[in-house]
Amino acid sequence: MSKFYIETFGCQMNAHDSEKVIGTMMASGYTQVETPEDADFVLYNTCSIRDKAEQKVYHRLDQFKKDGGKGKRFGVLGCVAQQEGEAIFDRAPHVNLVVGSASYSKLPELLVKLDAGEKRVTGLSLDTDDTFETPLTRRDNPHKAYITIIEGCDKNCTYCVVPFTRGRERSRTADSVMQEARQLVDLGYTEIMLLGQNVNSYRDPSPAGWDFATLLQRMGEIPGLRRVRFTTSHPRDFVKDIVDAITENPVLCNFVHLPVQSGSSAVLERMDRLYSRERYLECIGWMKLSPRDIAISTDIIVGFPGETEADFEETISLLDEVGYTSIFSFKYSPRPNTGALAYGDHIPEDEKRRRLLILQEHQRGIQIALNETCVGKTEEVLVEGFNRNTSQWIGKTSQHRTLNFVHSSDENLMGQYRTVRVTRSGPNSLAGETVSA
Numbered sequence: 001m002s003k004f005y006i007e008t009f010g011c012q013m014n015a016h017d018s019e020k021v022i023g024t025m026m027a028s029g030y031t032q033v034e035t036p037e038d039a040d041f042v043l044y045n046t047c048s049i050r051d052k053a054e055q056k057v058y059h060r061l062d063q064f065k066k067d068g069g070k071g072k073r074f075g076v077l078g079c080v081a082q083q084e085g086e087a088i089f090d091r092a093p094h095v096n097l098v099v100g101s102a103s104y105s106k107l108p109e110l111l112v113k114l115d116a117g118e119k120r121v122t123g124l125s126l127d128t129d130d131t132f133e134t135p136l137t138r139r140d141n142p143h144k145a146y147i148t149i150i151e152g153c154d155k156n157c158t159y160c161v162v163p164f165t166r167g168r169e170r171s172r173t174a175d176s177v178m179q180e181a182r183q184l185v186d187l188g189y190t191e192i193m194l195l196g197q198n199v200n201s202y203r204d205p206s207p208a209g210w211d212f213a214t215l216l217q218r219m220g221e222i223p224g225l226r227r228v229r230f231t232t233s234h235p236r237d238f239v240k241d242i243v244d245a246i247t248e249n250p251v252l253c254n255f256v257h258l259p260v261q262s263g264s265s266a267v268l269e270r271m272d273r274l275y276s277r278e279r280y281l282e283c284i285g286w287m288k289l290s291p292r293d294i295a296i297s298t299d300i301i302v303g304f305p306g307e308t309e310a311d312f313e314e315t316i317s318l319l320d321e322v323g324y325t326s327i328f329s330f331k332y333s334p335r336p337n338t339g340a341l342a343y344g345d346h347i348p349e350d351e352k353r354r355r356l357l358i359l360q361e362h363q364r365g366i367q368i369a370l371n372e373t374c375v376g377k378t379e380e381v382l383v384e385g386f387n388r389n390t391s392q393w394i395g396k397t398s399q400h401r402t403l404n405f406v407h408s409s410d411e412n413l414m415g416q417y418r419t420v421r422v423t424r425s426g427p428n429s430l431a432g433e434t435v436s437a
């Protein structure tokens with residue numbers, strides 16, 4: 001029997017795609033192994049969001065280049081596969097399979113072609129209305145499950161490759177999403193994360209025509225489901241109904257990831273983000289007015305072409321104004337096919353690095369202050385791990401903070417919900433102890 005190894009790069013969409021690919025491979029007669037050395041077939045599910053991410057896969061492939069891969073097969077999946085297509089064979093001649101994320105449903109037939117002796121097999125079509133759903137998915141975590149609700153992206157942010165690597169937006173029917181969620185609850189999952197590049201533009205293609213806020217409400221009513229999360233939200237399509245749904249139902253976690261990219265309306269315009277700083281702050285205002293105490297996180301790009309010092313200062317002031325509980329921050333990375341390549345005024349690498357450090361240091365101060373306000377409070381956590389070195393359990397709060405805690409008895413808490421009193425805080429996590437029942 002053939003053995004495969006898979007390594008996954010990139011976002012949660014990719015992580016979940018890998019869970020589907022693993023299930024599909026196993027149904028095709030392959031078994032999964034833990035190292036590339038043990039495998040006959042080595043798969044990389046790739047990301048091309050920034051140049052560094054793209055280079056990672058070539059580094060991996062180069063390790064096997066010398067002797068043609070020692071009789072192994074190699075497959076490149078995901079966003080680099082879609083972006084580079086057959087050019088991957090030129091760069092890494094020992095690769096046998098190149099498949100973009102819109103073609104995973106074809107994986108079984110592509111594997112048959114390989115077995116029939118074809119040396120180079122591709123699945124690169126992007127013109128599909130289908131979403132890739134399969135009952136074969138092998139989920140990695142027994143308590144928290146991903147569900148894809150929408151694939152692709154119809155926005156055109158001028159820095160971003162995703163519209164080229166994942167194709168047009170297509171939503172799953174609400175029926176199939178709800179059915180999968182109920183099945184997962186029956187299997188013992190208590191937390192569900194709804195996935196899409198832009199979940200807010202979800203629209204049920206069946207006559208019921210639910211929008212995203214309606215889907216959230218209905219998900220929140222599934223008996224036995226304790227937590228629902230979602231990512232990613234685009235500010236342009238973020239509506240107050242989403243906040244209202246969160247306000248009304250504690251099953252919907254009080255945490256929203258709302259990528260802003262920049263605090264300057266001029267930069268947002270050149271990014272073609274379709275909103276201004278003011279419109280973004282309006283969305284934030286809805287959340288601040290909610291009695292749920294909604295935690296907000298974001299993504300920031302520094303050093304976008306033409307970003308002045310004054311633009312950058314506006315991003316810093318936005319951090320203060322919003323009070324994010326966490327951020328992901330990146331230096332702008334020029335990407336193939338994207339609109340921003342044509343802009344002048346590229347910012348030197350050193351300057352991007354300087355801005356990134358200032359931004360991260362500033363955010364650290366904000367997080368220290370915000371996390372301090374949690375001390376003395378009690379929080380419900382879902383227990384996700386145990387740290388042997390500190391003998392602490394690792395939990396996540398509804399607001400998506402990490403809360404490390406001690407528990408007096410030696411029972412196994414994995415996957416359980418516990419109430420924890422917060423006793424200490426740091427920039428990136430909280431610490432505490434369970435409250436006795």
Ligand code: SAH
Nearest residue numbers: 159160197232259299300330331332333335
């Ligand atoms: N659909 C999501 C973004 C997915 S990509 C959204 O619209 O928010 C995740 C993050 O990567 C983006 O939010 C952005 O901050 C960052 N990113 C995307 N392209 C980038 C580039 N060319 N250079 C640097 N960061 C980039």
Ligand code: SF4
Nearest residue numbers: 153155157160162197
């Ligand atoms: Fe990329 Fe913009 Fe689409 Fe997000 S919304 S995936 S940043 S094009």
Ligand code: F3S
Nearest residue numbers: 010011047048049079
């Ligand atoms: Fe990367 Fe593709 Fe996700 S480019 S961030 S893996 S959609």
